[in-house]
Amino acid sequence: MTRNKRLTIGEGKISGYLSIFLAIVCFGTTICAYFPEYLTTSDFRALYKPNYVRWALLGILALSFVFALTSFILSKKTKLGFFAVLIIATTILLGTGIPEYQEIDSKSITIGLDWLLLDILISAFIFIPIELFLPKRLEQTKFHEEWKTDLVYFIIGHLLIQVTGVLVQLPSVIAFSGIGLSGLHEWTQGIWFLPQLFLALLVSDLFQWTGHYFFHKLPFLWRFHAVHHSTKDIDWLAGSRTHFLDLIVVRAISFLPIYVFGFSISVFTTYIVIVSIQAVLAHSNTRINFGFLRYVFVTPQYHHWHHSDDPKAYDKNFAIHFPFIDMIFGTYYPMGKTWPESTGLGDVKFPKGFIRQFIFPFIKDPANSNEIENPSER
Structure with missing residues (x-):
């Protein structure tokens, strides 16, 4: 089976992918703020304090921008940082229109987008560095030919x-x-x-x-x-x-x-x-x-x-x-x-x-x- 080349530190791709990942998490969080009654898990809503969420979101956006800038500096060939900046800019524009916090109506059926974003952020923060710096199978890249299928399973399992x-x-x-x-x-x-x-x-x-x-x-x-x-x-x-x-x-x-x-x-x-x-x-x-x-x-x-x-x-x-x-x-x-x-x-x-x-x-x-x-x- 043909293996994809492993990501190498210093090429700008790792920071590029990280910037896109964090930008997408922020974008999804902003969408949740527009439709909380449909896209958030009712059991978690009591944990969300608007001010804390807003500052956390800004912090992750800033980190995403830092990674995008790092990607630009390390490699002018990759366009990953450019795409990340586009997502960051879109998220900021959407964020300006977030309605003021109000009581959320409980719906009988909701999609757990908030749970998906929270879990993938925490899991990626813990396990990607471990696999990147302490891998068992050195030849196994993060973007092997099965990763997209596994990501679909992850997304569907959390949304449902x-x-x-x-x-x-x-x-x-x-x-x-x-x-x-x-x-x-x-x-x-x-x-x-x-x-x-x-x-x-x-x-x-x-x-x-x-x-x-x-x-x-x-x-x-x-x-x-x-x-x-x-x-x-x-x-x-x-x-x-x-x-x-x-x-x-x-x-x-x-x-x-x-x-x-x-x-x-x-x-x-x-x-x-x-x-x-x-x-x-x-x-x-x-x-x-x-x-x-x-x-x-x-x-x-x-x-x-x-x-x-x-x-x-x-x-x-x-x-x-x-x-x-x-x-x-x-x-x-x-x-x-x-x-x-x-x-x-x-x-x-x-x-x-x-x-x-x-x-x-x-x-x-x-x-x-x-x-x-x-x-x-x-």
């Missing part, structure tokens, strides 16, 4: 956060609401914060392990989970490549014990943050091995073996948080200090693009898809 949230909680609500769990909830919330947080991570990981296991072992479910394993270029964005059915079912299974135990708000919030960060970290392209902690928590090395196309590592390392769960159930891969040479589905040819990958599991078994060719490869 309200829909997925309702669907994930629905089985728990139907099965356990109204059966008198208040006593269990009071007992759970009476536990100290750290033990309660550990319990939340443990029970959710046990249920997640179960759902994950069956998505590997049952042929029909594997059709959908194979979408996640189809990526050959594992990085922080690749973790978003999950078929919608796979996403909803496994998350719903993981949410069952969270709903039943009724953990405190502080524990639940911390749990969500840890799950979000660890899910991205586990897929990131970084050589950091975390020392002895790799035996305590799931790390990139651990999860990359789960994605390995080496048959001896198939159906191993299902856990999301704690490796000892795989040790208990006999699905632990003794990785030592080694990393898989490659990831993906081996010789199986998988369709490219979000739409084709969404349809594919309904009409074809990935295990028998060697004869499929992508139009671009013909």
Whole structure:
């Protein structure tokens, strides 16, 4: 497979892409300010203080301009800085017409554009520098041939956060609401914060392990989970490549014990943050091995073996948080200090693009898809 050239420091492209990225985030934030009732997540609105948001926006715009200027200075060949300045100017013009803050009407259906912008900004700020300066696969560029597909998964998954949230909680609500769990909830919330947080991570990981296991072992479910394993270029964005059915079912299974135990708000919030960060970290392209902690928590090395196309590592390392769960159930891969040479589905040819990958599991078994060719490869 042909690899794109890695970005090199000093060419002006890194600063150019950063300037465009930050400018787009600011542009999207400005659009949210015009239509908050439709484009913002109701659960987050209380956190948005107009003055703080305005100053944060100006700060990010200024940083974007600095990166654009750096790109101009380092290279007059690239036009990335020019495009960034255009987006910055457009954002500033739009920002002058933002209406004064007023009470936001709650709509039954909203698009989580604010959640998308916030999460991609934080994730990119944490993981892009890690992958840029401490990569495991040196030949893997940030703009490999699969990155656009993974970005589409990331965008759609975040924009539909309200829909997925309702669907994930629905089985728990139907099965356990109204059966008198208040006593269990009071007992759970009476536990100290750290033990309660550990319990939340443990029970959710046990249920997640179960759902994950069956998505590997049952042929029909594997059709959908194979979408996640189809990526050959594992990085922080690749973790978003999950078929919608796979996403909803496994998350719903993981949410069952969270709903039943009724953990405190502080524990639940911390749990969500840890799950979000660890899910991205586990897929990131970084050589950091975390020392002895790799035996305590799931790390990139651990999860990359789960994605390995080496048959001896198939159906191993299902856990999301704690490796000892795989040790208990006999699905632990003794990785030592080694990393898989490659990831993906081996010789199986998988369709490219979000739409084709969404349809594919309904009409074809990935295990028998060697004869499929992508139009671009013909």
